[in-house]
Amino acid sequence: METALVTGANRGIGYALVKALVDSDFRVLAGCRDLENSVGLKKLESSGSIQILELDVSSDESVEAAARKSPDRIDIIVNNAGLMPERGNESIAEIxxxxxxxxxxxxxLGAARVIRSFLPRLRRSNRPRILNVSSGLGSIAERDSSTYYAYAVSKAALNMLTRSTAFEFAPEGITVVAISPGWVRTDMGGEEADISPEESAAALVEAIRKIGPNLSGKFLDRFGQTGKYVW
Ligand SMILES: NC(=O)c1ccc[n+]([C@@H]2O[C@H](COP(=O)([O-])OP(=O)(O)OC[C@H]3O[C@@H](n4cnc5c(N)ncnc54)[C@H](OP(=O)(O)O)[C@@H]3O)[C@@H](O)[C@H]2O)c1
Structure with a gap:
């Protein structure tokens, strides 16, 4: 049985992904920064399906402590925790x-911290994979507006982190991809979004199943396909 770590697992896409992974027979480590804010995860933990890890990706100490409490081997890291801090229509003049x-x-930095702290455990896997949850808003080539400066600039940087780590880890067979979950009805995506968290999560599980070194360094859609997103 493979073990997957999901950050930002208490709500939104992360929570749906935890449930979908459990249903697909993965062992799941559910990272969550606020244990009081994780009612659904606690139920899953009490039924023995998952292990909750207190994990604030903005803190070196928190991420290190979470890694120490984790099993010796992790096969998949899903860097899902994310923040869109702005309204979206701010000018650079008032940012x-x-x-x-x-x-x-x-x-x-959250994704970089998690990769750094969990790397020794990932290296014990026979099929190590890192999925950095990115966004079409992180694509430079497709950029056609000036909305969401902070979010878009940060996701473009996450894409570069993805591509760079993919090259560093290629000799040891660690797959690293950026993956877009689609436009999803969560607190971040809003009610008008195209798909439910469950639909996104089901596709992401399939992507997790199939990705390997041939896709490392790529920007994938939620099904694990190339072609839709460009850097
Ligand atoms: N929804 C979309 O349409 C969409 C589209 C493209 C990409 N994405 C990406 O998909 C991922 C998940 O998005 P979502 O829509 O599920 O967002 P969401 O509903 O706003 O949930 C965000 C999650 O990230 C967690 N988080 C934020 N800061 C954290 C920190 N410092 N440490 C640990 N966890 C933290 C939140 O935890 P708390 O509850 O503690 O705040 C929450 O669990 C994000 O990376 C996002 O950028 C989403």
Whole structure:
């Protein structure tokens, strides 16, 4: 049985992904920064389906402590925790730099921290995979507006982290991809979005099943396919 770590697992896409992975016979480590804010996860934990890890991706100490409490081997890391701190229509002339800082802290440094701290465990897997949950808003080539500065700039940086780590880890067979979950009805995606968290999660599980070194360094859609998203 493979073990998957999902960050930001208490709500939205992360929570749906935890449930879908459990239903697909993965062992799941559910990272969550606020244990009081994880009623659904607690139910899953009491039924023995998952292990909850207190994990604030913006804190070195929290991520290190979570890694120490984890099993010796992890096969899959899903860097899902994410933040969209702004309204979206701000001009660069009035941008709040704290939005840029917080988006980078969670969306970029958060993923880097998790990779760094969990790497020894990932290296014990026969089929190690890292999925960085990105967004079409992180695509530079497709950019056609000036909305969501902090979020978009941070996801573009996450894409570069993905591509760079893919090259570093290629010799040891660790697959690293950026993956878009689609436009999903969550607190972040809003009610008008195209798909439910469950639909997104079902596709992501299939992607997790199939990705391997041939897709490392790619920007994938939620089904694990290339072609829809460009850097
Ligand atoms: N929804 C979409 O349409 C869409 C589209 C493209 C990409 N994405 C990406 O998909 C991922 C999940 O998005 P979502 O729609 O599920 O968002 P969401 O409903 O806003 O949930 C965000 C999750 O991230 C967690 N999080 C935020 N800061 C954290 C931190 N410092 N440490 C640990 N966890 C933290 C939140 O935990 P708390 O409850 O503690 O705040 C929550 O569990 C994100 O990376 C997002 O950028 C979403």
């Amino acid at each position: 709040d730099f704290n939005h840029l800082r917080s988006a980078f802290e969670v969306n970029v």
